[in-house]
Amino acid sequence: MKSFVDYSHDSDFSIHNIPFGVAVFNKEYIACATRIGDIVIDLASLHDFGYFENIKGLDENVFEAYTLNEFIELGKPITNDVRLKIQELLLEGSALANDEKTKEVCFFDLDKVQMMMPVHVPNYTDFYSSIQHATNVGMLFRDPANALLPNWKHLPVGYHGRASSIVVSGVDIQRPVGQIKPPTAEKPFFSPSLQLDFELEMGFVVNKNTELGEHIPMEETEDAIFGMMIFNDWSARDIQSWEYVPLGPFLGKNFGSNISPWIVTMEALNPFRTESPKQDPEVLDYLKFEGDKNYDINLEVYLKPENGKDNLISASNYKFMYWNMCQQLAHHTVNGCNVEVGDIYASGTISGEDPKSYGSMLELTWRGQNPIKLSNGEERKFVEDNDTITMKAWSEKDGIRVGFGEVTSKILPARKI
Amino acid sequence: MKSFVDYSHDSDFSIHNIPFGVAVFNKEYIACATRIGDIVIDLASLHDFGYFENIKGLDENVFEAYTLNEFIELGKPITNDVRLKIQELLLEGSALANDEKTKEVCFFDLDKVQMMMPVHVPNYTDFYSSIQHATNVGMLFRDPANALLPNWKHLPVGYHGRASSIVVSGVDIQRPVGQIKPPTAEKPFFSPSLQLDFELEMGFVVNKNTELGEHIPMEETEDAIFGMMIFNDWSARDIQSWEYVPLGPFLGKNFGSNISPWIVTMEALNPFRTESPKQDPEVLDYLKFEGDKNYDINLEVYLKPENGKDNLISASNYKFMYWNMCQQLAHHTVNGCNVEVGDIYASGTISGEDPKSYGSMLELTWRGQNPIKLSNGEERKFVEDNDTITMKAWSEKDGIRVGFGEVTSKILPARKI
Structure with a gap:
């Protein structure tokens, strides 16, 4: 596939991607959008030009909206x-390639566009599904000899x-204040x-509303997942470790989380499916699955000090x-808990076995x-103001690249206390 | 104060109450409502009849709505x-007493009315603020010798x-299925x-939207609390005790909670303020308060078996x-966590020292x-289908009664597995 829009071979937003987001165009007009290379496309106007006329069920211009929820709810x-x-x-x-008038109205350079929250989020759940992360945190917060708690391999722990x-x-986060001990x-x-x-x-977004008491069995879970984004779950470790027993993380987490603005669909990620790790002990029936349910998605974290480089x-x-x-979605709903369009379900910190692949400063x-040495000579134990x-x-495979762009934000100093 | 509406002396909905809710009238029309005795009043129509004309800031008929959020957001x-x-x-x-036409349109007998969820709930937090309950659960779930965890008296634990x-x-709840061990x-x-x-x-509802990074200091908390309701936080103890370490309750709680339909304002509850228990050790400055911040509200729980009485x-x-x-609200926002109109903050189970005042079957x-004996001869360890x-x-004092009515729901059998 070759697009008439030029983009670099290492662009996350290739013709194979076609993500969805919500953008402010020219600081005045908000609509749902997609992106190719460094061009952001106003989908509401594209709809007005009649380009979606043949799509059944898209009569209304759901792109004239401040969130993707209405679009997502249409279903796969x-x-x-x-x-x-x-x-x-x-x-x-x-x-479209030769329709200059439509392109003039609908195509925007990146610098004319500001990205907004892509969805309204009715509910948010955070899982704890990386075995290396759970092991590391267990060693640091609790007992190194029994780092993984007895339930961990039987169910996807979440809160x-x-x-x-x-x-x-892009929304900066203020350093939280609170009780520490x-x-x-x-x-x-x-x-x-x-x-x-x-x-x-990483987080995923759900595309359906279920009734209280209804569950989503394993074989229907894929149909209910619209797409994914990067999720930075800011955490204050000292607040968290004092407050979290016995009911879990609270003020150590809820002062802010940032997500990447483009939701990449599961269909765009399909070529990057990969084998799932063997689960031993065997899981209960409602958590059993067939096929490749993991995705090969490269992840990187950069820290840029105030006067330094990434x-x-x-x-x-x-x-x-x-x-x-x-498994996360089947588990979450097995008891009849209802889900809503736009709900975000995050993975928990994603750490690999290699210490350089750990997904938090804590680890x-x-x-x-063991402080991290930065290129400007400074050191970091945690994130500084x-x-x-x-x-x-x-993801990248066979010359095809599909990516999420980035989620970035700065830590602002705490308020005066 | 005497109303022209007759009601029993033991009605929760005296002239001193004036709660707010949302009702379906005659199975066809939805509007915000209030109640006196056994009469439910359609506030949207009352507004149309011009009875709120002199109230500044109420030009729009915010009662023409499916939730109270817009009304609550107007502020105290x-x-x-x-x-x-x-x-x-x-x-x-x-x-109004002599305006028969308005009364005919706006006043409804209870049996012509069905109550709906009074608010849209953007966020829900549950605290754990009864010392007897926390002690009881600590003894049952963890270590009887150290039932209360070290943080409990320093901060209002919540999740x-x-x-x-x-x-x-009135919405019945299906018994959840899940993993137990x-x-x-x-x-x-x-x-x-x-x-x-x-x-x-009991839960309270917040009447303002704050910005991320903003906090609500102790002296501003009362202005931010619109009113309260009864909250039944259904819990599956076996699911909960297996899943809850280390991140807190999840599927053991999220299969359903019922709330009472009438939100009673803090102003109606004002006469029932009472002394707060002495907090020892002394709390940190941001949690210090002056005056009576507790409320004397009688609470009762009834269990009715399928073929029996309450x-x-x-x-x-x-x-x-x-x-x-x-204290709960000051703590929740001290780190900059933002609140939204309609958020519900629940107390956690309310248990007194007397074992007959324990607020859950667990306790x-x-x-x-020690099973409970019912009047029909049956026994209960937990809630049955x-x-x-x-x-x-x-609340009742000096002949004045202000109440919440009730929250009631039945446990339906689990789905077939």
Whole structure:
């Protein structure tokens, strides 16, 4: 496939991708969008020009919206048709290729566009599905001899996170203040977090509303997953480790999470499916699956100090996940918990076996014991004020590249206390 | 104060109450509502008749809505004016008292009305703020010698719950299925929950949207709390105790919670303020407060077996709370976590010192060791299929009664597995 839009061979947004997002065009007009190379396309206007006329079920212009929820809710038969139609329109020699008027209205250079939150998120759940991450955290927070708790290999452990504080890439995050109690302190005290961390995660978005009491069995899970994004689950380790027993993470997490603005569809990621790790002990029937449910997605984390350059500090891969998305969704709903369009389900930190693939500062520096050296000579145990963390994700195979772009945000100093 | 509407002296919905809800009138028309005695009043139509004309900021008919969110978001100066106006209109000799036409359109007998969810709930948090409950659960789930964890008296422990599965009173709940692993079992197995439980809680609703990074200091918390409801946090103890380490409750809770349909305002509850328990050790500055922040609200739980009568199985009181609502909200936002209009913040199970005041079957039967005897001769360790649980809540002082009515729902058998 070759597009009439030129782009670099290492662009995440090749003709094979066709992701969906929501953009502010020229600082004044908001609509759903897609992207190819460095061109962002206003889908609402493209719809007005009649380019989606033959797609059944897309009579209404659902792209005239501040979120993708209405579009996503149409379900895979329609959203897939739309994606394939856009792909076809972007090929050399298509009707659109020579329609200068439409292109003038609908095509925007990146610098004329600001990306918004792609979805309204009714509910957010965070899983804990990387075995290396769970082992590392268990060693650091609890008992090195029994790092993995007894339930971990039987079910995809997860918890409800805070939907309100999920923001898009580019929204900077203020360092949280709160109660901390280092092991050496007799009493807790009030302080800005001294152990601010990122977590390298991927999230997926659900495309359906289920009724309370309904479940999504394993064989129907893939149909319910619209696509994925990069998810930076900012974490304050000192607040978290004091507060989290017995009910789980709370203020150590809910001060902000950033997501990448483009949702890449599962169809675009299909060529990058890969074998799932063997699960031993065998899982219960409702968690059994067939076929390749993991995805080979390269992940990178960069730390940029205030007066410095981007430092690559972690290189991981989504394929390391012990529990896959289908298992997460089947488990989440097995008890009748209802899901809603736009819900985000995040993976948990994705760490590989190689210490350079650990997905958090907590693990990379082993809670500060082994600081990371930066190119400007500074060291980092955790994230400092005005550091910018950027996460990238992409798949590549047989010369085809499909990626997520990046999620980036800076840590602002804590408010005065 | 005497109303022209007759009601029983033990009605929760006296002239002193004036709660807010959302109702389906005559099975066809939905609007915001209030209630006095057994009369439900359509506020949208009352607005159309011009009865709110003098209230600044209420030009738009926000009662023409499927939720109270738009009304609540107006903030206390306006919502209080509206409540006082309704109260005035319901007094003997008011303009409304003799306006037969308006009453004919706006006043409905209870049996012509079905109550809906009063708010759209963007986020839901559950606290754990009763010291007796936390102690009981600590003894049952963990270590009797160290039942209360080290953080418990320093901060109001809480966790994010599932907003999507909160439903109104009257919506029955299906017994969840899932993984359980009794201590005697070698491996987990798949089963309907064998330890289904209720939790007697109260929740409060927030009336403002804050920005990410903003906090609500103690002295501003009361202004941000619109009102309260009864909250039944259904819990599957066997699913919960297997899954909850280390990230907290998940499928053991998110299969359904029921709330009472009428939100009682903090202004209606003002006469029932009461002293707060002494907090020792002293709390950090951001959690310090002045004045009476607890409320004397009687709480009752009834269990009705399929072919039997209501059995009073618990009598508790909201005043037993160790941590108050203002502390919960100040703590929740101290790190910059943003809140949204309609958010529900629940108390956690409310247990007093007397074993008859315990707010869950787990505690009342001491995890099944001391079954409850019912009036029909049956016994209960936990909630059985087709049992109906009803919770009531009301305050009473100096002949004035303000109450919540009830939250009631039945446990339906699990789906076939």
